[in-house]
Amino acid sequence: MTTCLGFVFAALIEYAIVNYLLTEKKRRKEKEARKAALEKAGNSNLEMEVLNHNMEPTAKSSEMGDRDDDEESRVYYITTRLVESLNPRSIDRFSRVLFPMAFLVFNMIYWPMCFAGYSDDLLSRIGR
Secondary structure (H helix, E strand, O other): OHHHHHHHHHHHHHHHHHHHHHHHHHHHHHHHHHHHHHHHHOOOHHHHHHHHHOOOOOOOOOOOOOOOHHHHHHHHHHHHHHHHHOOHHHHHHHHHHHHHHHHHHHHHHHHHHHHHHHHHHHHHHOOO
């Protein structure tokens, strides 16, 4: 039962990842459309910078400490490249094959072992 619960949990995690990636791609397209509209309207560089980094133009909090802008842009670049490189459809197709195959392999190993133990126990009960 625990293994079945693990398979269900893994399927839910896969669903959450695919949903996040699809939402993120949609958000990026909307962001690019807004950026193009702002460029066409000729807004200031500050608004473009805010749009590029998806943050509000507020003063830095002293509680956060002095973070290096280089580090922030590097993290932003890495997460952007990671999200762009993952294709939600390929993950979904891969999972449609992987989960049933893994479950089949598990059952092919589990049930013979279970019945082998059951038959030994049954033979010992009837006195052989």
